[in-house]
Amino acid sequence: MMYLFYAFIATVSSILGGLLPLYTRAKDIKHQYLIGFASGVLISTALFEMLPEAVSEIGAERFALPLALGFFSLYLVEKAVMIHACTETECDIHNAGWVGMIGLGFESLLDGIAIAAGYVVNPVLGLVIGFAVIVHEFPVGFSTSVIMRYSGYSVEQSLLALVLTSVPTVIGALIFPVFPPYLFGPVLAFTAGTFIYIGASDLLPEAHRTVNWTVVSMVLAGAVLTPLIGWVFSL
Numbered sequence: 369m370m371y372l373f374y375a376f377i378a379t380v381s382s383i384l385g386g387l388l389p390l391y392t393r394a395k396d397i398k399h400q401y402l403i404g405f406a407s408g409v410l411i412s413t414a415l416f417e418m419l420p421e422a423v424s425e426i427g428a429e430r431f432a433l434p435l436a437l438g439f440f441s442l443y444l445v446e447k448a449v450m451i452h453a454c455t456e457t458e459c460d461i462h463n464a465g466w467v468g469m470i471g472l473g474f475e476s477l478l479d480g481i482a483i484a485a486g487y488v489v490n491p492v493l494g495l496v497i498g499f500a501v502i503v504h505e506f507p508v509g510f511s512t513s514v515i516m517r518y519s520g521y522s523v524e525q526s527l528l529a530l531v532l533t534s535v536p537t538v539i540g541a542l543i544f545p546v547f548p549p550y551l552f553g554p555v556l557a558f559t560a561g562t563f564i565y566i567g568a569s570d571l572l573p574e575a576h577r578t579v580n581w582t583v584v585s586m587v588l589a590g591a592v593l594t595p596l597i598g599w600v601f602s603l
């Protein structure tokens with residue numbers, strides 16, 4: 369049940385990341401570096417670890433559909449939530465508030481499922497996915513608090529949102545055992561699709577609000593780290 373532990377650490381990571389802007393002056397520092405690093409880790413975890421494992425589970429002909437479903441269903445959830453939240457005025461994610469938190473909670477749930485699915489296929493894969501989730505949840509928690517505060521919510525309400533969007537990772541890992549084994553491969557490909565979507569479509573543009581070489585090198589450092597960890601642990 370090591371994957372439950374990884375999921376728990378990811379939840380803690382998200383909450384710690386969210387406490388920073390609530391109780392310290394950390395909201396003033398640039399978090400683009402952290403976000404850039406996390407996006408590199410997420411994307412390369414999907415490409416180097418999750419997809420090869422999914423292919424070896426279900427075959428090269430069958431991994432594309434769950435992958436595409438993961439990518440586009442997260443896109444749909446996110447845009448539906450945003451369109452719903454931003455009706456009249458020009459759309460700004462900072463106005464999303466509570467509605468935007470639904471998407472974040474769903475994403476955390478998928479994180480927990482991904483860790484468990486990876487672990488069951490191969491414990492090293494579970495560790496690598498767990499690491500990717502822990503690393504990206506820290507800036508996600510950070511952003512959650514910042515978004516809630518910018519939307520005009522109190523510190524207590526932001527804390528509640530933080531807990532509600534972080535705990536689903538553990539829930540995802542807990543409910544995973546009800547999945548029949550033949551679904552491990554497709555679930556892995558599906559969650560890889562969600563990782564690529566979040567990394568490339570949410571985190572990368574956020575990291576590059578101001579473009580500089582430090583952000584670029586943080587993204588690349590994150591991208592190189594995942595295959596490196598996979599390689600070291602499989603020696």
Ligand SMILES: [Zn+2]
Nearest residue numbers: 475476479505
């Ligand atoms: Zn996540």
